[in-house]
Amino acid sequence: MQNEIKEVLISKEQIDQKCQEIGKQLTEEYDNKFPLAIGVLKGALPFMSDVCRHIETHIEMDFMDVSSYGNEMRSSGEVKIVKDLNTQVEGRDLLIIEDIIDSGLTLRYLVDLFKYRKARSIKIVTLLDKPAGRTADIKADLVGFEVPNEFVVGYGLDYQEKYRNLPYIGILKPEVYGG
Ligand code: XMP
Ligand code: MG
Numbered sequence: 001m002q003n004e005i006k007e008v009l010i011s012k013e014q015i016d017q018k019c020q021e022i023g024k025q026l027t028e029e030y031d032n033k034f035p036l037a038i039g040v041l042k043g044a045l046p047f048m049s050d051v052c053r054h055i056e057t058h059i060e061m062d063f064m065d066v067s068s069y070g071n072e073m074r075s076s077g078e079v080k081i082v083k084d085l086n087t088q089v090e091g092r093d094l095l096i097i098e099d100i101i102d103s104g105l106t107l108r109y110l111v112d113l114f115k116y117r118k119a120r121s122i123k124i125v126t127l128l129d130k131p132a133g134r135t136a137d138i139k140a141d142l143v144g145f146e147v148p149n150e151f152v153v154g155y156g157l158d159y160q161e162k163y164r165n166l167p168y169i170g171i172l173k174p175e176v177y178g179g
Pocket of ligand 1: 043098099100101102103104105106107150151152153157158159
């Protein structure tokens with residue numbers, strides 16, 4: 001698996017450090033507010049797991065699985081709910097946890113959905129931001145790292161369902177896409 005990676009963009013140590021920093025900020029932000037942390041499956045799973053361990057106040061956790069029609073490397077903006085929340089969001093402070101914002105279409109859809117459901121507040125934390133890909137009007141409140149306009153894998157992010165279990169963020173060798 002490791003020999004299919006061309007370049008490590010963000011190391012495990014950098015990710016660990018960033019999760020600590022973000023966890024500390026979220027602790028201050030949400031102290032005594034009991035927010036609902038919403039992980040967007042499947043990519044956000046490692047980040048949510050690590051960052052939540054650095055939040056030192058009560059939170060509730062739930063998950064949403066959405067898929068986008070269209071090809072697998074880019075979001076089309078037509079979002080389908082594969083698994084909805086089990087929790088009512090009306091009146092709640094929501095913290096959406098994402099792996100990456102690329103076009104922003106997925107998050108635009110989710111934010112609009114949660115507004116419609118009358119959330120009290122909605123914030124977004126994303127491990128990665130790829131600003132060059134943006135087409136929707138959406139901005140994260142907290143960003144771990146900016147990445148260049150390349151397809152990245154690891155730490156939750158996949159190519160054809162592989163590489164999610166890599167402990168770092170990397171770029172695949174071009175021949176991997178060929179095969
Ligand atoms: P949008 O475009 O809606 O996309 O912001 C968000 C979702 O698209 C996937 N995505 C990626 N997945 N490497 C990946 O493994 C990437 O470089 C990448 N860019 C976008 C991802 O599922 C994300 O949640
Ligand atoms: Mg995702």
